[in-house]
Amino acid sequence: MPIIEINNLTKDYEVGFWRKRKVRALDGLSLTVEPHQIFGFLGANGAGKTTTLKLLMRLIFPTNGSARILDRDISDVSMHARIGYLPESPYFYDYLTAREFLNYCGELFGLNRNVRQARSEELLTRVNLDRKSWDRQLRKFSKGMLQRVGLAQALVNDPEIVFLDEPMSGLDPVGRREVRDLIAALRGEGKTVFMCSHILSDIEVLCDSVAILKGGSVARSGSLEELRAAETNAIEVIATCHAPALLKLWLKDLATVSTTPAGLRIEIGDEKDVDVILAQLRAVNGKLISVNPVKQSLEELFLG
Amino acid sequence: MTDSSASTTLSASTHKSSLRAGAGAIAAIARNAFREAVRDRVLYNLVLFVLLLIGSAIFLGELSAGQEVKITIDLGLSAMLLFGAFIAIFVGVGLVYKEIERRTLYAILSKPIGRGQFLLGKYLGLCLTLLINVAIMGIGVSVALIYLHRGWDPLVVKIWPAILLIYFELMILTGVALLFSSFSSPALSALLTFFVFIIGHFSDDLNALAKSSGSAAARALFRALYYLLPNLTHYSVITPTAHGIAPDAGAVGLAAAYALVYSAVLLAAATLIFGRRNFK
Numbered sequence: 001m002p003i004i005e006i007n008n009l010t011k012d013y014e015v016g017f018w019r020k021r022k023v024r025a026l027d028g029l030s031l032t033v034e035p036h037q038i039f040g041f042l043g044a045n046g047a048g049k050t051t052t053l054k055l056l057m058r059l060i061f062p063t064n065g066s067a068r069i070l071d072r073d074i075s076d077v078s079m080h081a082r083i084g085y086l087p088e089s090p091y092f093y094d095y096l097t098a099r100e101f102l103n104y105c106g107e108l109f110g111l112n113r114n115v116r117q118a119r120s121e122e123l124l125t126r127v128n129l130d131r132k133s134w135d136r137q138l139r140k141f142s143k144g145m146l147q148r149v150g151l152a153q154a155l156v157n158d159p160e161i162v163f164l165d166e167p168m169s170g171l172d173p174v175g176r177r178e179v180r181d182l183i184a185a186l187r188g189e190g191k192t193v194f195m196c197s198h199i200l201s202d203i204e205v206l207c208d209s210v211a212i213l214k215g216g217s218v219a220r221s222g223s224l225e226e227l228r229a230a231e232t233n234a235i236e237v238i239a240t241c242h243a244p245a246l247l248k249l250w251l252k253d254l255a256t257v258s259t260t261p262a263g264l265r266i267e268i269g270d271e272k273d274v275d276v277i278l279a280q281l282r283a284v285n286g287k288l289i290s291v292n293p294v295k296q297s298l299e300e301l302f303l304g
Numbered sequence: 305m306t307d308s309s310a311s312t313t314l315s316a317s318t319h320k321s322s323l324r325a326g327a328g329a330i331a332a333i334a335r336n337a338f339r340e341a342v343r344d345r346v347l348y349n350l351v352l353f354v355l356l357l358i359g360s361a362i363f364l365g366e367l368s369a370g371q372e373v374k375i376t377i378d379l380g381l382s383a384m385l386l387f388g389a390f391i392a393i394f395v396g397v398g399l400v401y402k403e404i405e406r407r408t409l410y411a412i413l414s415k416p417i418g419r420g421q422f423l424l425g426k427y428l429g430l431c432l433t434l435l436i437n438v439a440i441m442g443i444g445v446s447v448a449l450i451y452l453h454r455g456w457d458p459l460v461v462k463i464w465p466a467i468l469l470i471y472f473e474l475m476i477l478t479g480v481a482l483l484f485s486s487f488s489s490p491a492l493s494a495l496l497t498f499f500v501f502i503i504g505h506f507s508d509d510l511n512a513l514a515k516s517s518g519s520a521a522a523r524a525l526f527r528a529l530y531y532l533l534p535n536l537t538h539y540s541v542i543t544p545t546a547h548g549i550a551p552d553a554g555a556v557g558l559a560a561a562y563a564l565v566y567s568a569v570l571l572a573a574a575t576l577i578f579g580r581r582n583f584k
């Protein structure tokens with residue numbers, strides 16, 4: 001059974017001070033997320049990722065549609081006891097120290113003092129926040145440090161689902177690596193992770209399944225393999241020969257032939273035609289260089 | 305890397321019952337609002353207040369023989385009301401606005417906290433700040449009276465009902481500031497709250513105006529304002545107190561009840577508006 005169900009979610013923002021007009025940020029978004037996996041929510045800037053998360057967290061209200069998390073309607077905020085949320089470019093009370101802030105979050109979940117204190121230290125360790133910074137006010141924190149505190153506060157209640165809005169942003173390469181490992185570890189603990197990103201490589205290395213968001217609704221979705229498999233039937237054959245024009249003519253119904261620095265590139269839609277191509281190639285005394293499946297990268301899916 | 309001994313599993317037993325957790329969360333929000341006020345140096349106004357008292361004590365000792373006790377009470381309690389109103393208005397209008405503007409609200413509302421609970425916690429936090437502020441000022445005035453009298457002065461007891469009334473008035477004012485800030489900008493909210501503060505003190509005059517007004521429209525307007533805005537006239541007993549006349553327990557009790565009910569209505573209205581807002 002899906003752990004997150006989004007149904008026809010639509011959100012219009014009102015913009016303009018005097019003359020109000022509506023901007024549609026989400027347009028009939030529907031998707032489901034299965035438990036115990038890392039779900040990647042991929043989309044360019046402005047695609048509506050943050051809007052979706054804010055709707056799910058009840059920070060804004062939908063124009064239309066509905067959503068359920070853990071089999072409860074999102075209007076039921078008591079369900080928040082079982083989820084965690086890292087906002088985009090998070091900002092927290094600058095007059096609190098990291099430790100005080102986590103302790104405060106624990107209080108909001110009704111955790112006992114001892115549990116809160118142990119939990120805060122455990123999480124600050126886990127997100128690799130320098131121990132010297134634990135008792136410094138958050139006003140002195142860099143963006144990357146705030147991002148770590150944000151991850152820690154999203155885990156205070158040991159949630160079943162964690163919603164992360166651009167969890168790697170603001171981090172240096174080492175930090176990105178650490179956060180990536182942390183997210184993978186969360187899956188290992190049986191949690192479900194819903195992460196938004198506009199950076200394909202972050203999603204590619206982590207996620208079990210992906211939805212690509214475009215113009216406020218899902219353009220493609222499925223597991224990474226499914227998304228790629230849909231496009232891998234094509235084959236490219238690279239070869240050289242002395243009579244390219246003749247070969248082109250023979251193959252014109254079967255393949256698209258183009259000239260590249262490596263030689264002739266013959267692309268066919270179906271792998272069973274490979275034998276035919278090779279036979280024709282021998283007939284013109286051509287030389288085979290390589291035969292490869294054409295993988296459409298997620299990037300093309302994302303952009304195209 | 306993670307110390308296994310510090311590792312904690314959160315079983316159901318570590319969570320308090322939901323009702324107690326709800327009250328606990330409101331208390332946590334209130335404590336945090338208080339901590340913010342302290343760290344933002346809101347209580348520094350006390351230093352100014354004490355300097356004012358000391359300054360006036362020195363000045364008055366040389367000037368007006370016999371009048372200094374009366375003037376000290378008058379000045380001390382008036383300053384208490386003004387400083388308190390200043391805090392209630394300016395901290396009050398920023399209570400929620402700042403959280404929205406800085407987006408600190410996002411992480412908090414993603415916890416199992418209702419928007420009403422959040423507002424109530426913020427409100428109680430500022431009330432706590434004001435309570436401590438008013439109490440310390442009250443002690444300051446009491447000490448000043450003992451100093452002027454060169455010993456125990458029965459007036460030291462008599463000023464406290466007046467101080468309590470000032471506090472109730474500040475509670476109402478905080479609620480008004482919170483309500484306005486739930487739908488308008490801080491600057492406008494502060495201005496509107498200030499108007500309510502001023503008009504509230506002339507509430508009885510509004511009623512008189514309503515009765516004597518010629519035109520029906522004016523009468524309706526004054527009457528509406530009279531019933532809608534808080535009646536603060538019963539909260540300023542500074543002058544009688546300075547003359548040694550304290551309000552009786554019944555009047556204080558009634559004022560307390562009125563403040564509680566009026567604040568509850570303000571908070572309910574603020575929750576209604578705040579609960580429907582989309583946070584940018």
Ligand SMILES: Nc1ncnc2c1ncn2[C@@H]1O[C@H](COP(=O)(O)OP(=O)(O)O)[C@@H](O)[C@H]1O
Pocket residue numbers: 013014015023024025043044045046047048049050051052583584
């Ligand atoms: N508060 C807002 N008011 C008006 N328009 C908004 C607001 N927030 C987002 N938008 C618009 O909605 C669209 C989606 O934004 P967003 O959800 O932030 O995208 P993403 O997180 O995928 O970058 C964008 O066109 C953005 O300009």
Ligand SMILES: [Mg+2]
Pocket residue numbers: 046049050051088
């Ligand atoms: Mg975003």
